[in-house]
Every structure is written in structure tokens, then in C-alpha cells.
Amino acid sequence: MAPKLDGFFSQVDSMSEHFISRLRAAVAIPSVSSEAERRPEVVRMGQFLVTELKALGADVEARPLGKQPGKEHLELPPVIVARYGNDKKKRTILVYGHYDVQPAGKEDGWATEPFELTVDDKGRMFGRGSTDDKGPVLGWLNAIEAHQKIGLDFPVNLLMCFEGMEEYGSEGLDDFIKEEADKYFKDVDAICISDNYWLGTEKPCLTYGLRGCSYYSVEISGPGQDLHSGVFGGTAQEPMTDLVRMLATLVDTNGKIQIPGIADLVAPLTEEEKSIYRDIAFTMDSFHESLGSQTTIFPDKESTLMGRWRYPSLSIHGIEGAFSQPGAKTVIPAKVIGKFSIRTVPNMEPRDVDKLVFKFLDDEFKKLGSKNTLKASLQHDGKWWVASPNHWNFSAAGKAVERVWGVKPDLTREGGSIPVTLTFEQATGKNVLLLPMGSSTDAAHSINEKLDKKNYIEGVKLLGAYLHYVAEEEMVDA
Amino acid sequence: MAPKLDGFFSQVDSMSEHFISRLRAAVAIPSVSSEAERRPEVVRMGQFLVTELKALGADVEARPLGKQPGKEHLELPPVIVARYGNDKKKRTILVYGHYDVQPAGKEDGWATEPFELTVDDKGRMFGRGSTDDKGPVLGWLNAIEAHQKIGLDFPVNLLMCFEGMEEYGSEGLDDFIKEEADKYFKDVDAICISDNYWLGTEKPCLTYGLRGCSYYSVEISGPGQDLHSGVFGGTAQEPMTDLVRMLATLVDTNGKIQIPGIADLVAPLTEEEKSIYRDIAFTMDSFHESLGSQTTIFPDKESTLMGRWRYPSLSIHGIEGAFSQPGAKTVIPAKVIGKFSIRTVPNMEPRDVDKLVFKFLDDEFKKLGSKNTLKASLQHDGKWWVASPNHWNFSAAGKAVERVWGVKPDLTREGGSIPVTLTFEQATGKNVLLLPMGSSTDAAHSINEKLDKKNYIEGVKLLGAYLHYVAEEEMVDA
Numbered sequence: 001m002a003p004k005l006d007g008f009f010s011q012v013d014s015m016s017e018h019f020i021s022r023l024r025a026a027v028a029i030p031s032v033s034s035e036a037e038r039r040p041e042v043v044r045m046g047q048f049l050v051t052e053l054k055a056l057g058a059d060v061e062a063r064p065l066g067k068q069p070g071k072e073h074l075e076l077p078p079v080i081v082a083r084y085g086n087d088k089k090k091r092t093i094l095v096y097g098h099y100d101v102q103p104a105g106k107e108d109g110w111a112t113e114p115f116e117l118t119v120d121d122k123g124r125m126f127g128r129g130s131t132d133d134k135g136p137v138l139g140w141l142n143a144i145e146a147h148q149k150i151g152l153d154f155p156v157n158l159l160m161c162f163e164g165m166e167e168y169g170s171e172g173l174d175d176f177i178k179e180e181a182d183k184y185f186k187d188v189d190a191i192c193i194s195d196n197y198w199l200g201t202e203k204p205c206l207t208y209g210l211r212g213c214s215y216y217s218v219e220i221s222g223p224g225q226d227l228h229s230g231v232f233g234g235t236a237q238e239p240m241t242d243l244v245r246m247l248a249t250l251v252d253t254n255g256k257i258q259i260p261g262i263a264d265l266v267a268p269l270t271e272e273e274k275s276i277y278r279d280i281a282f283t284m285d286s287f288h289e290s291l292g293s294q295t296t297i298f299p300d301k302e303s304t305l306m307g308r309w310r311y312p313s314l315s316i317h318g319i320e321g322a323f324s325q326p327g328a329k330t331v332i333p334a335k336v337i338g339k340f341s342i343r344t345v346p347n348m349e350p351r352d353v354d355k356l357v358f359k360f361l362d363d364e365f366k367k368l369g370s371k372n373t374l375k376a377s378l379q380h381d382g383k384w385w386v387a388s389p390n391h392w393n394f395s396a397a398g399k400a401v402e403r404v405w406g407v408k409p410d411l412t413r414e415g416g417s418i419p420v421t422l423t424f425e426q427a428t429g430k431n432v433l434l435l436p437m438g439s440s441t442d443a444a445h446s447i448n449e450k451l452d453k454k455n456y457i458e459g460v461k462l463l464g465a466y467l468h469y470v471a472e473e474e475m476v477d478a
Numbered sequence: 479m480a481p482k483l484d485g486f487f488s489q490v491d492s493m494s495e496h497f498i499s500r501l502r503a504a505v506a507i508p509s510v511s512s513e514a515e516r517r518p519e520v521v522r523m524g525q526f527l528v529t530e531l532k533a534l535g536a537d538v539e540a541r542p543l544g545k546q547p548g549k550e551h552l553e554l555p556p557v558i559v560a561r562y563g564n565d566k567k568k569r570t571i572l573v574y575g576h577y578d579v580q581p582a583g584k585e586d587g588w589a590t591e592p593f594e595l596t597v598d599d600k601g602r603m604f605g606r607g608s609t610d611d612k613g614p615v616l617g618w619l620n621a622i623e624a625h626q627k628i629g630l631d632f633p634v635n636l637l638m639c640f641e642g643m644e645e646y647g648s649e650g651l652d653d654f655i656k657e658e659a660d661k662y663f664k665d666v667d668a669i670c671i672s673d674n675y676w677l678g679t680e681k682p683c684l685t686y687g688l689r690g691c692s693y694y695s696v697e698i699s700g701p702g703q704d705l706h707s708g709v710f711g712g713t714a715q716e717p718m719t720d721l722v723r724m725l726a727t728l729v730d731t732n733g734k735i736q737i738p739g740i741a742d743l744v745a746p747l748t749e750e751e752k753s754i755y756r757d758i759a760f761t762m763d764s765f766h767e768s769l770g771s772q773t774t775i776f777p778d779k780e781s782t783l784m785g786r787w788r789y790p791s792l793s794i795h796g797i798e799g800a801f802s803q804p805g806a807k808t809v810i811p812a813k814v815i816g817k818f819s820i821r822t823v824p825n826m827e828p829r830d831v832d833k834l835v836f837k838f839l840d841d842e843f844k845k846l847g848s849k850n851t852l853k854a855s856l857q858h859d860g861k862w863w864v865a866s867p868n869h870w871n872f873s874a875a876g877k878a879v880e881r882v883w884g885v886k887p888d889l890t891r892e893g894g895s896i897p898v899t900l901t902f903e904q905a906t907g908k909n910v911l912l913l914p915m916g917s918s919t920d921a922a923h924s925i926n927e928k929l930d931k932k933n934y935i936e937g938v939k940l941l942g943a944y945l946h947y948v949a950e951e952e953m954v955d956a
């Protein structure tokens with residue numbers, strides 16, 4: 001029997017300005033987890049959630065995670081956990097989101113102030129964190145509030161877990177989840193995470209797979225201090241020369257990873273799997289649009305989706321310690337640290353990847369014959385994840401999508417990693433669903449991040465509807 | 479007949495604290511020419527010189543240079559020109575220095591506040607600009623003041639030319655010098671520049687040659703905005719991948735430039751020239767000390783000096799647009815700009831070098847087979863310079879060094895470029911001498927830049943003594 005949701009939906013519509021104000025207040029808090037000096041803002045954002053959740057009548061706790069490893073002067077922001085409803089007859093759904101954001105500054109090229117939610121005439125709501133992940137997090141709060149306003153019984157017990165370090169490797173969270181698996185999270189029947197995006201701009205999707213991410217740094221040092229290139233150029237071995245030569249060996253222009261052994265770790269492509277990609281709603285045109293250029297590796301949809309979902313990739317992110325400003329500085333940096341990451345897929349075991357990476361870096365550095373010093377390290381990692389899309393958690397979500405958006409969702413995987421997904425699955429043994437709110441053009445992690453007003457408001461309906469379908473779904477696991 | 483200088487020398491000694499205060503006041507002005515927001519500080523530093531020079535009775539003018547090319551909202555800092563003495567019977571010596579400095583911040587690793595002159599118990603005066611080039615510039619003012627205090631007749635007419643854009647390519651100065659060659663500078667008999675360093679820490683030198691510097695940027699762009707590496711990694715050609723592969727082709731670990739044709743432009747080494755290097759006071763030990771490590775390209779003095787003075791070198795300085803902070807950011811930058819420079823030597827014509835560089839970059843980029851866009855450009859350049867060390871200007875300076883320091887100076891070349899040297903020579907047709915004040919360990923352009931108190935105070939004596947010897951030297955040109 002399909003749940004009655006029309007009242008809830010029109011209530012959400014009538015509260016849309018209120019929900020946007022809530023998002024505006026959240027975006028205004030620059031909760032950048034990677035910048036030590038902004039840690040108080042991250043904490044303030046957690047406090048904002050505590051206040052909002054309390055006002056909704058939830059039982060809320062801000063759980064401390066201790067000091068930040070390697071930066072012991074810094075306290076980690078707390079995990080905000082909350083329970084809304086405690087009815088033994090109802091299912092208990094755990095939802096996760098994060099309240100920290102990526103760095104952002106007007107000087108990076110934002111068209112608007114990144115920490116000021118700015119809605120344009122197309123209903124695009126620009127602001128850092130709008131889509132990643134403050135919009136989705138507030139979506140759960142909005143759904144609760146709309147139920148209260150209309151006097152509709154909440155269909156499940158909702159457990160919430162909102163962290164403040166996702167954009168900096170979710171420091172401290174894994175231990176917390178493992179610790180609480182049979183305590184705070186012991187009643188959980190299924191898990192829902194809204195922290196990814198539609199594949200395109202028109203069709204919603206449910207996501208059952210994620211790539212992992214192993215982030216490495218390779219440091220090369222030599223001289224005791226930065227040098228004047230006029231005085232020392234031609235007499236000293238320069239760390240920057242060695243570093244660019246090292247980084248150049250990692251991957252080619254077409255994304256082919258050059259580290260021997262990596263390709264052998266990847267699960268072979270079966271004919272059956274190959275056929276899945278044909279039906280996904282995805283066009284190269286819309287992909288070119290979201291990329292903002294035609295500089296794709298592959299000309300076709302299938303190869304592009306496979307390149308994103310089921311093959312590893314290697315990106316070089318930058319260099320710490322070298323000249324990075326506009327203008328012309330003639331310094332020879334004494335110590336430079338290259339940063340790169342590998343997106344991992346089944347069946348790449350992270351420790352095996354590490355071994356291949358470090359061996360490769362050592363071998364390549366030896367080839368240089370340099371007197372400088374190499375120090376390679378894993379900065380953080382998260383494993384890939386693949387779930388069963390035949391679980392009732394997914395079928396409930398599929399019905400909710402159809403009800404709100406009028407279409408069956410694509411079943412997709414994702415290129416990005418959300419390491420906590422795997423941790424929740426392993427710690428609780430329950431099915432995890434990724435239920436995205438935003439669309440492919442939202443530019444998470446880039447300048448001009450946005451969330452469309454429509455995705456936000458329909459997203460609130462979707463999250464609420466999902467909980468109603470979950471409450472009625474037969475408990476059939478595949 | 480040797481000039482009588484004992485009174486002048488002891489006067490300088492007795493004024494040393496005053497001279498250090500003058501340097502402290504100058505270092506306190508953060509006249510960083512490469513940072514637009516600090517342009518007012520550069521102007522304030524010029525004004526400081528105007529005030530000091532006026533107080534000494536010099537005729538001073540602050541000459542405007544117009545707008546900064548490419549940044550038309552920015553006014554270039556003025557050239558401060560001054561005349562002290564106008565006696566037709568005396569020689570007229572033009573001295574040049576610069577009052578702007580390299581960027582500096584405590585966060586770069588300075589042990590002290592960079593814009594606060596800090597004297598330690600070894601008499602090292604730490605501070606940005608202490609040795610490059612505020613110490614030497616104030617040296618001329620100090621010499622004048624000591625003459626006045628003791629009532630000693632100033633031996634020459636002194637023309638001064640102090641610019642505020644040296645660390646940003648001396649924008650606007652070339653035209654000014656050419657324009658004024660037969661006006662403000664028409665009486666000039668010889669030129670002295672104090673903007674370089676001793677080869678070591680013990681023995682002074684006179685410098686008759688400089689390498690040039692051609693500074694290039696290579697921009698690679700593709701996507702319309704920065705990308706999430708999870709979403710786009712493996713599907714888009716990444717500009718950073720292309721850039722590190724391009725930069726890796728430029729030079730090897732042992733400093734050998736890989737650009738075909740560059741080596742052919744270099745003047746061949748003669749047996750006679752080779753023999754010069756044997757006698758220069760320079761040890762690998764002291765070089766290792768100033769380098770702060772053993773990571774030299776060559777094991778021996780001669781090859782090292784040649785690598786620094788008479789062969790070209792290529793340094794990669796950094797990348798603009800990529801992630802450059804501590805931590806882990808997983809972004810794929812949409813546009814990255816690599817910066818590198820080539821130190822040039824006789825007989826490399828800058829335009830020939832440009833041609834070889836651009837052709838090489840084009841060829842290497844074609845090899846990548848990338849859909850991204852390459853844009854290479856020359857950011858600025860200055861040609862190499864070699865003068866005649868047999869000129870009376872050099873013999874006068876040699877005698878002054880012997881008188882103040884008790885040793886004959888080495889005749890050296892320099893690895894760094896001071897493009898204005900060549901401009902002065904070409905515009906006036908007069909001999910140019912480089913007369914350094916600081917020593918090899920002064921760390922110009924690095925953190926913890928310093929000038930030893932002894933070099934500063936003896937340097938004031940040296941500049942004064944040089945002018946006395948110049949006044950008596952026979953006008954024999956070699």
C-alpha cells in the first residue's frame with residue numbers, strides 16, 4: 001500500500017522559503033575542516049545543528065573525538081548524533097552527512113561570496129557547502145519539521161550522524177562508528193547517506209558503489225633553505241627538478257596509470273557488467289557541459305562511465321613548498337611536496353596499492369641518481385565499496401524517487417569516495433544506500449558550488465518519502 | 479698618492495649604531511614590489527630615501543614611471559635620483575641600488591620577524607632587504623654623512639639612482655635610463671652597483687660579469703573549472719598531468735638543460751679561461767655550508783664556479799593554480815601555470831633562447847597528444863653582461879678593498895642577473911663595476927636574509943674609500 005504523502009509534499013512546498021533560510025544560515029558558517037584557523041567555525045556549525053535538532057525535539061549529543069592526529073594542538077570537531085523517535089514497532093534508519101566543507105575564497109574565482117548563499121533567477125543557490133553536504137544534511141531536519149507542522153506521524157526512528165571532518169579524511173570517525181556499532185547504532189536496520197550527486201541534471205539515481213581514494217605525498221628535500229636561482233642554479237641539485245620528474249612518471253595524458261602492477265589488481269570486466277553501461281541515462285554532451293570543455297579522455301559514454309566508476313584513476317593535485325603565486329619569483333625551493341591520489345576500485349587492496357606506489361617511487365627516484373632525499377607517505381585512504389542494490393533499502397528508495405520525480409532512478413556507481421560508507425557497512429552489517437540530492441552540475445569541491453532550489457525542495461520530499469516507503473517495505477534482502 | 483682615510487674610517491666606526499638604526503628603519507618598511515597590496519609600502523620606502531637624502535643636502539627627485547604594464551590600476555614606484563656635489567673639477571660617479579625587496583612572511587619559516595631588523599650575538603642583522611639591497615643603498619648615504627660629520631671634502635660628484643621594482647623585473651627602468659643617459663646621467667664617468675655578494679665569507683671581490691635571466695611561464699588549461707577528482711578522474715585529461723610531464727622534460731637532476739640547441743649558444747671554454755678558476759678563493763666546504771647540504775651537482779670547485787658563472791642553468795620555481803597548501807585537497811585544477819627560468823651566459827641571445835624554448839615546449843606538448851591548451855610565454859628577461867676588469871673603475875675599487883679589508887679582491891663573475899647593469903653600460907657607454915657589500919651566507923631571496931654588522935660598517939668605509947681612490951685614479955681604460 002503506497003503511503004499517503006500529498007499533505008507532506010504540499011507542506012514542504014509551503015515551507016520552502018524557511019528551508020532555504022536554514023541553508024543560508026548554515027552556508028554562512030565557513031566550516032572548512034582543512035584549515036586549522038577555521039576550526040572554531042567547524043565547531044560553530046556543529047553547534048548550529050545541535051540547536052536546530054533540539055528545537056525539533058530530537059535527543060542530541062555532541063560527541064568529542066579528541067585531538068587531531070599529527071596536530072595535537074587542534075581538537076577535532078565533535079560528531080553530532082541524534083535520535084528522533086524511539087518506537088520499537090518502527091524501523092530504525094541511520095542517516096549520515098557532514099557539516100564541514102571544502103576551502104573556498106572569492107580570490108579563487110567565485111562569482112559570488114562563497115559563504116553567502118546567493119540565489120539567482122534560475123533558482124541556483126550558490127555557496128560553499130550548499131550541495132556538499134549542508135543541503136542534504138538539512139534535508140533530514142526539514143523533513144522532520146514538515147511532518148511536525150502537518151501533524152503526520154514520523155514513519156521510522158531516525159538516527160542521525162553528522163561529522164565535521166569529512167573533507168579532511170574523516171579523522172576520528174571510523175573508531176567512533178566501530179565503538180558505537182553495538183551501542184548508539186545497535187537498533188539500526190539500514191543506512192542512508194546523502195552525499196553524492198546525480199549522474200546528470202535530469203534523472204535521479206541510487207548509488208550502490210564508490211571508488212576508494214588513497215592520497216599520497218612525495219617530499220623531496222635537499223638544500224638547507226630556499227636558494228637564489230642565480231647564485232645556486234647550475235651548481236645544486238634542485239628538489240623541484242626531481243619532483244616534477246617523479247610526478248611525470250605516474251600517469252599519462254590519457255589517464256593511464258604508469259605504476260606497474262596497479263592494473264593487475266583491478267577486477268576484470270565481464271560481458272554482463274559491460275552491458276549495464278549502455279542503458280544509463282548519460283550523454284557525452286551533458287558530460288562536456290559539466291566538464292566545461294571537450295577535453296575528455298574517451299569519446300563515448302560507456303568508456304567514460306567505466307573510467308569514472310570501475311577503473312582506477314590518478315590525479316596530481318599540486319605541490320606544497322614551491323612558488324604558487326602569480327608573478328615571477330626566482331627562488332629554488334629547498335623542500336617540495338607533491339600531492340597525488342589514486343581512486344581505487346574492486347579488487348584493489350589499499351595496502352597492496354601502497355606497496356606498488358612506494359616501490360615505484362623508490363625505483364624512479366633511484367633512476368634520477370639524485371643526492372636529494374625522497375620521503376613518500378600515504379596521507380589518508382578510504383577503500384572502495386559496492387553494495388547490493390536488490391535490498392529493500394534500495395527498493396524503498398526507488399519507489400520514493402518514482403513518487404517524487406516521476407521516473408525510475410538509474411542504479412549507478414560513483415567515482416568519488418565516501419569512506420564512511422564502507423565503515424558503516426562493516427561496523428553494522430547493514431545495507432547502505434546512497435541517495436543523492438544534488439545534480440552533476442553542482443560543482444562540489446570547485447568554485448561556484450551550488451544546489452538547485454528544485455533539487456533541495458524535491459530532495460526534502462524525497463528523503464521524507466523514502467522513510468515512508470522504508471517503513472512499509474517487506475524485509476527481503478538479496 | 480694614497481688618500482688619507484683614517485679619520486673617515488674612525489668616524490664611520492663611531493657612527494655605527496646610527497647607521498644600524500637607519501637600516502632598521504628601512505627594513506621595517508615591507509617594500510615588496512611583487513605584491514600589489516604592498517605597493518604603498520614600496521612608495522613609502524622611496525619617500526624614506528627622499529627624506530634622508532634631503533637631510534644630507536642632496537638634490538633629490540622622485541621620478542614617476544607611470545602605470546605598471548599589464549596591471550594598469552597600479553602606479554609603478556618612482557625612481558629616486560639624487561645628486562650630491564656639482565664640482566666640474568671632480569669626477570662624477572653614478573651609483574645604483576634598489577629599495578624594493580623580495581616577499582617574506584614569518585610563515586615561510588623565518589626565525590625572526592622578517593620586517594624587524596634583529597641583531598644576534600654574532601652581529602648578524604636579520605631582516606628582509608638587509609643585504610638585498612637596503613644595506614648597500616644606505617651605505618652610500620652613510621658615507622656621505624660620515625664625510626659631513628668629520629668635515630672631509632667629498633671626493634666626487636655622486637649621482638644616485640635607486641629603483642623600487644628590481645625584484646619584479648625592474649619594470650619601467652630601462653626606458654628611464656635610456657631617456658636620461660644624456661640628461662641626468664650625462665656627466666657620469668663610471669658606474670658602481672652594490673647589489674651582489676662575496677663569493678665566500680672571508681674575501682671581498684669585484685664582479686665583472688653576470689648571467690642573464692629569461693623567465694618563462696607555461697600554462698595548461700582544459701576544463702571550465704576545477705574538478706572533483708572522484709567524479710572526473712579517469713574521464714578528463716588533466717592539465718596538471720600534462721604540466722608536470724612538460725616540466726619534467728626541461729632539465730635533469732644534474733642540471734643539464736634538455737632543450738636542443740641551448741648548449742650550442744654557449745661560448746666555448748678556452749684553456750686560458752679555465753685556468754682563472756683555479757685561483758679563486760672558494761672552497762666546496764664553504765659552498766656546502768651556504769647551500770646547507772651536500773647536494774651539489776659537481777664535486778669540485780672549478781666545475782661548480784663554471785656551473786654558476788659561465789654555463790646556463792634552468793630552475794623550475796613552482797606552479798600557479800594547483801593545490802599548494804599543507805593537507806590533502808583532492809581537486810583537479812582546471813588551469814595550471816608552471817614557472818621556470820633560464821640563467822643565460824655569453825653568447826646566448828635572449829630572442830634565440832626564446833625561440834628554442836617555445837619550439838621545445840610546442841614539440842613536447844604535441845608528443846603528449848593532449849586536448850588541453852598550451853600557452854607558453856616569456857614573463858621577463860635580462861641579458862647577461864661582461865665588463866672589462868682592467869678599467870680604472872675596477873683598479874680604484876681594488877685599492878679600496880685592499881685598504882679596508884687588507885686583501886686583494888678576487889675578480890669574479892656572478893650567477894645572478896642584475897639586468898640594469900647592462901642597461902647602464904649600453905646607455906652611458908661607461909664602465910660598470912659591481913662592488914658587493916654582503917657575503918655568500920646572506921641568504922638573499924631566502925628566509926632569514928641577513929647582513930653581517932661587520933660587512934655593513936666596513937662596507938660603508940669601502941664605498942667611501944672607493945670614491946676617494948676613483949678621484950685619484952689615472953683615467954686609463956683598458
Ligand SMILES: [Zn+2]
Nearest residue numbers: 132133166195
Ligand atoms: Zn561530501
Ligand SMILES: [Zn+2]
Nearest residue numbers: 132167444445
Ligand atoms: Zn566533499
Ligand SMILES: [Zn+2]
Nearest residue numbers: 610611644673
Ligand atoms: Zn638585489
Ligand SMILES: [Zn+2]
Nearest residue numbers: 610645922923
Ligand atoms: Zn634581489
